Amino acid sequence: MWKSAWILAIAPLILTLAACSGESSQTTKTTSDRTDTVKSRRQLICGVSGEIPGFSFVGTDGKYNGIDVDVCRAVAAAMFDDPNAIEFRNLNAKERFTAVQTGEVDILSRNTTWTLSRDTSVGLEFAPVVFYDGQAIMVRKNSNIKSLADLKDKAICVQTGTTTEQNLADQMRKRGITYKPVVFEDVNITFATYAEGRCDGVTADRSALVSRRTTLPKPEENVILDEVISSEPLAPAVAKGNTNWNNIVKWVVYALVKAEELGINSQNVAQMANSTDPDIKRFLGTEGNLGEGLGLTNDFAARVIKHVGNYAEVYDRNLGPKTKLNLARGQNQLWTKGGLLYSPPFR
Numbered sequence: 001m002w003k004s005a006w007i008l009a010i011a012p013l014i015l016t017l018a019a020c021s022g023e024s025s026q027t028t029k030t031t032s033d034r035t036d037t038v039k040s041r042r043q044l045i046c047g048v049s050g051e052i053p054g055f056s057f058v059g060t061d062g063k064y065n066g067i068d069v070d071v072c073r074a075v076a077a078a079m080f081d082d083p084n085a086i087e088f089r090n091l092n093a094k095e096r097f098t099a100v101q102t103g104e105v106d107i108l109s110r111n112t113t114w115t116l117s118r119d120t121s122v123g124l125e126f127a128p129v130v131f132y133d134g135q136a137i138m139v140r141k142n143s144n145i146k147s148l149a150d151l152k153d154k155a156i157c158v159q160t161g162t163t164t165e166q167n168l169a170d171q172m173r174k175r176g177i178t179y180k181p182v183v184f185e186d187v188n189i190t191f192a193t194y195a196e197g198r199c200d201g202v203t204a205d206r207s208a209l210v211s212r213r214t215t216l217p218k219p220e221e222n223v224i225l226d227e228v229i230s231s232e233p234l235a236p237a238v239a240k241g242n243t244n245w246n247n248i249v250k251w252v253v254y255a256l257v258k259a260e261e262l263g264i265n266s267q268n269v270a271q272m273a274n275s276t277d278p279d280i281k282r283f284l285g286t287e288g289n290l291g292e293g294l295g296l297t298n299d300f301a302a303r304v305i306k307h308v309g310n311y312a313e314v315y316d317r318n319l320g321p322k323t324k325l326n327l328a329r330g331q332n333q334l335w336t337k338g339g340l341l342y343s344p345p346f347r
Helices: 001-029 034-041 068-082 096-101 117-120 165-176 187-195 206-213 243-262 280-285 292-293 299-309 309-319
Strands: 044-048 057-058 085-088 124-126 131-133 135-140 156-159 180-184 201-205 222-224 233-236 238-239
Touching: 034 201, 034 243, 044 280, 057 309, 068 085, 068 206, 068 243, 096 238, 124 135, 124 165, 131 206, 135 165, 135 206, 156 165, 156 187, 156 299, 156 309, 165 180, 165 201, 201 206, 206 222, 238 243, 243 280, 243 292, 243 299, 243 309, 280 299, 292 299
Parallel strands: 044 085, 156 180, 156 201
Antiparallel strands: 124 238, 131 233, 135 201, 135 222
């Protein structure tokens, strides 16, 4: 008798747990990774600056170009075999993280520094670094400013909402140098104010300073101080919680690096598909099924290199000696050449 009463007493609890279990299971089934959204749309939405030559910039032909742009083209190539299946959206420093968090963009590829707080409290998931940089200060050549110490009580233009503002404050405080920060949200206004002579110097990543100097009325009259006041690893990012989507972006970036290491480029990728080297065969998808683990075709890396090239091609096309920027690769060389670029094995 007591057994029947006990069963009747716990029956509601069992039903409740079953219902909760069913709800949880259903939630798991209906929760999708960003990959599904991008695939069904058949187009990548990429957040960029659109205003930094060499990184993301709209040319006179109306087309986007730059290293950040090519990262997005590489992802589109891997997914759709079409590097132009992209919608670019220009984002300023203040709105870029919100655009990722709200799902307005699938990927942020916008000269963004990878930091601990952005990796945690901001809700970003960073892909590998595509450009190792450092912050510096640009001044006019005739100013006689040769070092940070010479900027004592001088006005320095800086963009807010970036690591740049905090880095400047930290380094000047560390050195006991007082200065006058002239702060703007818009990067164009920041550099325009410097160009008008209303600031004694302007600070940003060295690559950005080199890039922006080319847009000034008299580029040759401006110099970048030798002192580097921070480390700025620039990397693309996606929203946290999208494991497979993050893996796709991550391994597409690694594909650019690994291809250069293996000697594969856009000109010889078709020929290299006939290689008997097991590393090359796995990388290009002629052997094994690495792409399946990402939900992509096994030749996803071959697609990337065919349409976009390897890292060296991307770098040279946008920042190399044949461009106005003429940035030496330096620490952005492969690890085999003394640089910091390194890809995990494709196996």
